[in-house]
Amino acid sequence: MYIEIDFNSDEAIYSQLCDQIIMGIAAARLNDGDPLPSVRQLANDIGINMHTVNKAYTVLRQQGYVKVDRRRGAVISVDPDKAIALEELGESLRVDIARAFCRNISREDVHKLVDRIFDDYASDHSKE
Amino acid sequence: MYIEIDFNSDEAIYSQLCDQIIMGIAAARLNDGDPLPSVRQLANDIGINMHTVNKAYTVLRQQGYVKVDRRRGAVISVDPDKAIALEELGESLRVDIARAFCRNISREDVHKLVDRIFDDYASDHSKE
């Protein structure tokens, strides 16, 4: 588990943790069935409190990225809820693209950026 | 000024205010040189505190969407900093697309969504 936390960021630690794990799944560094480190282990590795990791795991479970097995602990388990995900993506993009639009970033600029990010995730995927 | 605040949202009021004004600029409902309502006026219209509006205006000024004229108050003034905006957009997209990727949302799905949002902003623009 390579986790990078920016302690000077205005984004909450547990939120950064969620983002990194989700990006790890997209990049196929984490696959369905893979166990996550225990809350105590990961907290110790990163140098943060156990409850901060626990909050991240709880959020990931509520959002459908993780399930908890009493025996094995937290395990990656993505449930593909495309409809809701599309709606949430739209909400987020509406604001991001507004900011981009104000700065004369073109539709093609955004498409290229999307393609580049998709290629990154897809290429990581093909290595498995 | 049509501002919609969701008081049940987990997003801060001043942050929602910033987003709405930026989306207003993208949609050309607000144009360069247009004055924003005074902090007291807008606070009164929405039913929130003056300082909450003031914080939003301050953030918008720091991010380069607004300038302050002692005589006229806050005025829309977008400075097109494309390089920084592209970087910020990339950071945001990397997380959003990871979430989408996990939910089997395709590259084409994202492109369509981007186009739809761009069309919305551009069509609003052409009405002016």
Add this chain to the structure above:
DNA sequence: TTGCTGTTATATATAAGATATAACAAATAC
């Protein structure tokens, strides 16, 4: 003068984020 700008200062209340310590039931390893 009167009234309007944004701005600043101070104070207060609530909520969120992070930490610390402790305990619990369930499962595993010995």
Add this chain to the structure above:
DNA sequence: GTATTTGTTATATCTTATATATAACAGCAA
């Protein structure tokens, strides 16, 4: 059996962010 590890829950504490309230200030305009 014991010991250890799992997620989970409960308390408590501290800091920061958010939002409100009241008040005052300098600059500008009618």
